[in-house]
Amino acid sequence: MSMQSAAAPESSRGSLAIAPAEIPPSRSMYWALRRESWENRSIYIAPLAVAGVALFGFLLSLVHLPSRVRTASTLDPMKQQELIEQPFDLAAAALMGAFIIVAMFYCIESLQRERRDRSILFWKSLPVSDLTTVAAKASIPFVVLPLFAVAVTVVLQFVMLLVSSAVLAGSGLNVGTYWEQVGLFQASLLLLYHVFTVHVLWSAPIYSYLLLVSAWARRAAFLWAVLPPFVICVLEKMLFNTWHVASFLGQFFTGGTEGHYAPGTMPMNPLTHLTPWRFLTTPGLWVGLAVTTAFLAAAVRLRRYREPN
Amino acid sequence: MACIEARGLCKAFGTTIALDGVDLRVEEGRILGLIGPNGAGKTTALNAILGLTPYQGELRVLGRDPWTERERLMRDVCFIADVAVLPRWIRVSQVLEYVAGVHPRFDRAKAEGFLAKTNIKRTSKVRELSKGMVTQLHLALVMAIDARLLVLDEPTLGLDILFRKQFYDSLLNDYFDRNRTILVTTHQVDEIQDVLTDVMFINRGRMVFGCSMEEFEARYLEVMVNPDQVAAARALKPIHERQLFGRSILLFERVDRQQLAALGEVRRPSIADLFVAVMGNSTGSQASGTQGVEQ
Numbered sequence: 001m002s003m004q005s006a007a008a009p010e011s012s013r014g015s016l017a018i019a020p021a022e023i024p025p026s027r028s029m030y031w032a033l034r035r036e037s038w039e040n041r042s043i044y045i046a047p048l049a050v051a052g053v054a055l056f057g058f059l060l061s062l063v064h065l066p067s068r069v070r071t072a073s074t075l076d077p078m079k080q081q082e083l084i085e086q087p088f089d090l091a092a093a094a095l096m097g098a099f100i101i102v103a104m105f106y107c108i109e110s111l112q113r114e115r116r117d118r119s120i121l122f123w124k125s126l127p128v129s130d131l132t133t134v135a136a137k138a139s140i141p142f143v144v145l146p147l148f149a150v151a152v153t154v155v156l157q158f159v160m161l162l163v164s165s166a167v168l169a170g171s172g173l174n175v176g177t178y179w180e181q182v183g184l185f186q187a188s189l190l191l192l193y194h195v196f197t198v199h200v201l202w203s204a205p206i207y208s209y210l211l212l213v214s215a216w217a218r219r220a221a222f223l224w225a226v227l228p229p230f231v232i233c234v235l236e237k238m239l240f241n242t243w244h245v246a247s248f249l250g251q252f253f254t255g256g257t258e259g260h261y262a263p264g265t266m267p268m269n270p271l272t273h274l275t276p277w278r279f280l281t282t283p284g285l286w287v288g289l290a291v292t293t294a295f296l297a298a299a300v301r302l303r304r305y306r307e308p309n
Numbered sequence: 310m311a312c313i314e315a316r317g318l319c320k321a322f323g324t325t326i327a328l329d330g331v332d333l334r335v336e337e338g339r340i341l342g343l344i345g346p347n348g349a350g351k352t353t354a355l356n357a358i359l360g361l362t363p364y365q366g367e368l369r370v371l372g373r374d375p376w377t378e379r380e381r382l383m384r385d386v387c388f389i390a391d392v393a394v395l396p397r398w399i400r401v402s403q404v405l406e407y408v409a410g411v412h413p414r415f416d417r418a419k420a421e422g423f424l425a426k427t428n429i430k431r432t433s434k435v436r437e438l439s440k441g442m443v444t445q446l447h448l449a450l451v452m453a454i455d456a457r458l459l460v461l462d463e464p465t466l467g468l469d470i471l472f473r474k475q476f477y478d479s480l481l482n483d484y485f486d487r488n489r490t491i492l493v494t495t496h497q498v499d500e501i502q503d504v505l506t507d508v509m510f511i512n513r514g515r516m517v518f519g520c521s522m523e524e525f526e527a528r529y530l531e532v533m534v535n536p537d538q539v540a541a542a543r544a545l546k547p548i549h550e551r552q553l554f555g556r557s558i559l560l561f562e563r564v565d566r567q568q569l570a571a572l573g574e575v576r577r578p579s580i581a582d583l584f585v586a587v588m589g590n591s592t593g594s595q596a597s598g599t600q601g602v603e604q
Contacts, residue, residue, distance in 0.1 A: 023413050031410035038403050039396070119396035122447075124361060127383040128411050307322075307362060 028128050032136030033144070040110070042102055043140060047149050050098040051156045054091040058160050061087065065164055066171040069178065084181040088160060092153050092191055099149035100199060103141035107210035110137045111303060112221045120303075130304045134211070138296055141207040146195045154188045197279055198254075205288045206252050208295035215302040252288070312337045312458055312490040313358060317366040320353050320514075327353040328364065329514035335507070337457070338487040342501055343494045344584055345511035351494045354511065355462050358492070359388055371457060384413055387451045388460035391467075395443055397436040401429055408450055420453035423483070441472040448476060452484045459484075461493040465500075473497065477504050498581045508580055510587055518587045531560050531578035532569045542572045549586030560586050 037043060072080045111134070114120040123133065161184055165175045213225040233246040279285065311334050318331040327350045335341050345351045356362040358370055360379030368375060373382050395404065401424070409417045424431075427445045435443055444464065451459060465473040481504060485491060495501055508525060510518040520528070534542040534557045543550070545568070547559035560578055561569060569575050 023411060028411055031407055034410070035407060038400075039398055114396070117397060118390070118394050121361075121388075121390040121394040122396065124379070125359075125383060125388045125390075126408065126411050127380045127413070129380040305363065307356075 023127065025132065028132045029136055032128060032132050033139065036110075036136055036140055036144075039113075040106055040140070043106065043145060044148060046102045047095055047098050047145075047152045050094050051091075051152050054094050055156060055159065058087055058091065059163065062164060062167050065167055066173060069168060069173055081181050084178065085183075085187075088157050088182060088184075088187065091156055091160065092187075095149050095153045095156070096195065096199065099145050099195075100203075103145050103207060104210060106140055106145075107137075107207050108214050108221050108225055110140075111211060111214040111299060112217060112219075115306065116219070130300050134215075134296060134300045134303060138208065138211060142200055142204065146200050150188070150192050150195055153191060154184075157182075157184055157187070193276075197276070201285060202288065203252050204292040205295070208292040208299070212295045212299045212302070215299040215306070251284075311335065311369070312339075312371060313492070314369045315357075315367065318354070318357060318368055319365040320350075320357060320362065326514050328357070330366070331511075331514070331516055333509070333516060335490060335492065337490050339506045340485065340491040340493070340504060341507040341509060342498070342505040342580070343492060343509050343511060344498055344580065345494075346588065349511045350514040351511055352462055353514075355388075355460055355492070355494065359386065359460060385456055386458045386460065387454050387456040388462070389444075389447050389451055389464045391463045395435045395447055398434060400432060400434050401438075401446060402431040404435070404446070404450065405431075408454075412454060414455040415450075416453045416455065420449045423449035423452060423479075441468055444468060444472060444476060448479060452479070457489055459489065459491045461491065461495075463495055464493065465495065465497065473500060477501060480504075498584060499579050502580050505580075510584060512588060518583075525580075525583070526577060529560060529562055529578050529583055530564065530566060530569055530575055531558060531582060532573045532575050533558050534573040538572045542569075545569075545572075549582070549589065551582075551585075 068083065072083045075083065114123060161179070161182055165178060168178055169175050210225055214221045217224040229245070229249055233243070233249075236242055236245050313333060313335040315331055315333040318328050318333070319326075320328040329350075331350075331354060333354075343351055343354065353362065357364045357368060358375055360370075360375030360377075360382055363376050370382060371385050375382055399407075405417060405420060408415050408420075424446070427442065427449075429438060429442050429446055435446070438446065448464075465476050468476070477500070480491070493501065493505075502522075505522055507521045508519070509516055532542060533553075536556070539557050542557070542559050545561060545564050548562050549560040551558050560582060566575060
């Protein structure tokens, strides 16, 4: 070693690089996701806890079930079905709510925490790219959580159906009609559709925005994410007495065209008209997805450029 | 073959210049100590070498550009930033699994072997381990990776002396060989004096001194001068002088040992003493004739 910048011939450099053993990208991705599941146990604990509470509430309400079914049988078929379905819809709505809350808190935390506790120095000492890491983190709200929430909902509703059927059978009521009215299979497919159109594709800019703020903010990422839009909305109200920004932002939560249900109908009501074609041809959806991509790319870049300390 | 090669490496944070044209060449199989005061640019230099920060100038690590090829480079480079960077929520078994999953050169059995010599339980979380144990864990992970360059940034900060000693012992006995290169920064300079093969001083973003330890020992001598011979000793142009218990200790460069022995007790200087001398001279009068100091 010498202090002088000894001029090494350029050709000798290439020979320094030895052939590296390859880790396929899918394997890095798998381990990046495993890391997320270890680090953020709320991803699966919160939906399970909500499901547990929903099941408990449903079990308590079973006392009234036979009388409820008897009352329902006197109503017209539409109302009848609505009344029977109601607890199932409520359970699904509770799990969707849990999914959205967990996803948002996950996003706002995920890229900031590793910098705050400086563990990013450890993660970056391993051959995993910033792109893989951010992609794994983004896939939690976009893929893992919605699928898990739907799966838990389906299992929960199935358990609810079995238990309530047993109670009805015990009271001598017709279980077959009840199963028909609940229509679990159809409801599950609709739920899956609803979650991925409204809460994933349409809401994608929200999650990617939160990830971006998480990658950018040195501290208090939650405040940075929430306060600026809030202040803009208030200013607009004060200056122009309008709510355009608020309603613009609000539509990402309510789900655009696929989120516009008639008042009083639950999202997973099978009678809701599905308009996938209209949904997929809404320019707003594609603008939103383009913005999502840009936000995620910026998050990757920020993770790469941010000084580690 | 150079493991690290930098030419005119620069880095500024706003108006603060962290690296001011660093030239550096580290050959394979060396253990280089990078010594400098706080804020001298040590960590910035290491971050540039590790691809954690962009820079100006030329930099090649194992023949690669660290900034554009970080994840590829990390197959051949390991680093321990300091004791606090293992995520606190992770379990010992999980971190072993994870590194085995993503690192093509990680030998899990080897890491388990190192851990078996410690009191670390597989089921413990990092937050439940003592600082010394976290370092043992991190070292076990790093030593089980067949890397070609290991970068240690204050690896023993905050550890008690037993752990510090153990840390460097295992590094030398169980890890280091002539195919690997180790780059280490630390404030506990004297503890690693016998570990290093080369030493380099950095100050204000510049390399101000560098030599191999053989050269260091051949070139520098320290004399505890007999009180009546201080004037004669000073005539030999020491590069540094300090007082200890009322005795003068003079540091000489390239002065004949026999000649010095006549003046008092001759001994090998510590890197810390030379560091003080070089830093004092480079920040003060700059009057010394210390060679290797780039002005």
